[in-house]
Amino acid sequence: MLSEDNAFTTALQLIIGLDETLVGIVALSMQVSLTAVLIAAMLGLPLGAAVALWRFPGRGLVIIILNAFMGLPPVVAGLVVYLMLSRAGPLGELGLLFTPSAMVIAQILLILPIIAALTRQHTEERWDEYREQLTSFRVSRVRAIPTLLWDARFSLMTVILAGFGRASAEVGAVMIVGGNIDGVTRVMTTAIVLETNKGNLPLALGLGMILLLLVALINAGAFLIGEEARRRLG
Amino acid sequence: MNDMNTAPTSATMLAMEGVAFTHRGHALLKDVSLSLSRHGNTIVMGPNGAGKSLLMRLLHGLLSPTHGRLRWHGQSGRPPRQAMVFQRPVMLRRSAIANVTYALAVQGTRWRDRRPQAWDALERFGLTEIAHRPARVLSGGEQQRLALARAWALRPEILFLDEPTSALDPAAIKAVEDAVIDFHHQGTRIVMNTHDLHQARRLADDIVFLCQGRVIEHNQADSFFTTPRTREAAAFVRGELVW
Numbered sequence: 001m002l003s004e005d006n007a008f009t010t011a012l013q014l015i016i017g018l019d020e021t022l023v024g025i026v027a028l029s030m031q032v033s034l035t036a037v038l039i040a041a042m043l044g045l046p047l048g049a050a051v052a053l054w055r056f057p058g059r060g061l062v063i064i065i066l067n068a069f070m071g072l073p074p075v076v077a078g079l080v081v082y083l084m085l086s087r088a089g090p091l092g093e094l095g096l097l098f099t100p101s102a103m104v105i106a107q108i109l110l111i112l113p114i115i116a117a118l119t120r121q122h123t124e125e126r127w128d129e130y131r132e133q134l135t136s137f138r139v140s141r142v143r144a145i146p147t148l149l150w151d152a153r154f155s156l157m158t159v160i161l162a163g164f165g166r167a168s169a170e171v172g173a174v175m176i177v178g179g180n181i182d183g184v185t186r187v188m189t190t191a192i193v194l195e196t197n198k199g200n201l202p203l204a205l206g207l208g209m210i211l212l213l214l215v216a217l218i219n220a221g222a223f224l225i226g227e228e229a230r231r232r233l234g
Numbered sequence: 235m236n237d238m239n240t241a242p243t244s245a246t247m248l249a250m251e252g253v254a255f256t257h258r259g260h261a262l263l264k265d266v267s268l269s270l271s272r273h274g275n276t277i278v279m280g281p282n283g284a285g286k287s288l289l290m291r292l293l294h295g296l297l298s299p300t301h302g303r304l305r306w307h308g309q310s311g312r313p314p315r316q317a318m319v320f321q322r323p324v325m326l327r328r329s330a331i332a333n334v335t336y337a338l339a340v341q342g343t344r345w346r347d348r349r350p351q352a353w354d355a356l357e358r359f360g361l362t363e364i365a366h367r368p369a370r371v372l373s374g375g376e377q378q379r380l381a382l383a384r385a386w387a388l389r390p391e392i393l394f395l396d397e398p399t400s401a402l403d404p405a406a407i408k409a410v411e412d413a414v415i416d417f418h419h420q421g422t423r424i425v426m427n428t429h430d431l432h433q434a435r436r437l438a439d440d441i442v443f444l445c446q447g448r449v450i451e452h453n454q455a456d457s458f459f460t461t462p463r464t465r466e467a468a469a470f471v472r473g474e475l476v477w
């Protein structure tokens with residue numbers, strides 16, 4: 001049995017030595033979460049801006065649902081995607097269950113509401129401020145979407161970072177739909193759970209440190225973006 | 235009826251016919267009939283809350299009248315190219331020049347013409363040194379000039395200015411007034427609000443005098459200041475408040 005001190009040293013050695021297993025897990029995590037955040041942003045940014053711009057029946061309900069889904073428990077998201085993708089489910093024929101694609105879908109479900117809801121808030125603030133001026137320019141609503149997104153760009157980058165943070169740090173959804181298959185769907189969080197249970201503390205700790213570093217980097221990024229926005233935009 | 239030329243003629247650019255604007259049961263503008271000729275500077279005056287800004291927004295099409303209608307003459311009744319400078323300029327979160335090129339882009343100016351045209355406008359208003367600064371960190375006066383430059387770049391046929399000088403120092407006020415005169419020489423129709431009687435005397439060809447949501451008097455500028463037709467206008471010109 002390794003002492004904790006030893007586990008820590010070994011973990012560092014794994015990181016510095018770019019241990020193959022560790023690198024593979026980190027790379028898959030990044031690939032899955034970056035893909036998810038990219039797709040969620042491509043859908044969520046225009047969706048949020050559209051909800052900010054248009055008044056339609058049921059708009060309030062849409063906003064409430066988006067806000068509520070921001071707090072969707074990851075295991076529930078995982079369960080929903082599992083039911084959709086399982087062999088008996090409506091999308092069972094695609095054979096996506098227990099693949100990285102399934103994990104991407106589950107993470108999109110988790111972070112799309114966050115990105116859409118926060119985008120709605122930020123772009124609506126801009127719209128309240130710009131409405132008269134843009135109407136004076138005879139800007140159409142469709143044309144206003146990219147304008148508002150661009151003018152909320154600093155806030156929205158922070159939103160996207162938050163989405164990425166949530167995607168890469170959650171366990172429940174990817175565990176259910178990915179299955180934590182070695183070399184196929186094992187990502188940082190699920191590996192940490194497994195390795196800790198097995199008593200393989202160095203690998204768990206090494207992954208934990210990388211995850212922590214990632215979260216720290218995301219927060220630093222958000223902070224720097226905020227500072228830059230204050231400096232550049234007044 | 236106190237409009238100086240109620241019946242639209244061939245020289246009419248824009249006519250309001252029995253326009254009213256009611257909001258939550260409050261009649262904010264009542265039965266406004268007004269016709270604006272194709273040329274000249276119209277100054278809208280009146281006490282605070284009279285409805286001057288509201289009238290501008292209706293004319294510019296930012297709001298629709300709840301009664302009556304607005305008629306543009308010529309060009310098959312379609313509204314002409316127009317711009318508005320607001321009392322508090324709204325700047326996008328971009329550089330000064332990008333604020334101008336954005337407006338040009340929306341108007342449909344070809345991509346390669348936007349920068350040169352924007353640059354010309356900034357030059358006209360002495361803003362080239364701050365062209366690449368973020369628009370929102372500029373001072374109030376600089377932003378006001380940038381708003382004018384942006385309107386200038388759009389080459390409007392009619393320009394609405396809502397108290398464009400109310401927050402400016404004397405030199406900046408002079409610059410705005412010079413710009414208004416330049417717009418006039420370019421053939422742009424001007425409709426402007428001001429509380430400054432001297433400014434109105436300097437710039438106006440005709441005066442629209444509003445009080446409590448009604449057009450009390452629409453008169454040639456010289457007559458308005460020397461021999462106003464209404465008691466309210468006379469009191470206003472003497473600097474006595476009316477509401």
Ligand SMILES: Nc1ncnc2c1ncn2[C@@H]1O[C@H](COP(=O)(O)OP(=O)(O)OP(=O)(O)O)[C@@H](O)[C@H]1O
Pocket residue numbers: 257262280281282283284285286287288289
């Ligand atoms: N969009 C609007 N919706 C509802 N009420 C409005 C709107 N715009 C203006 N009002 C109201 O209409 C009245 C006239 O406002 P307006 O801004 O036109 O006055 P003003 O003559 O420009 O005054 P000031 O000299 O203070 O600028 C005010 O009582 C104001 O509260």
Ligand SMILES: [Mg+2]
Pocket residue numbers: 286287288
């Ligand atoms: Mg006003």
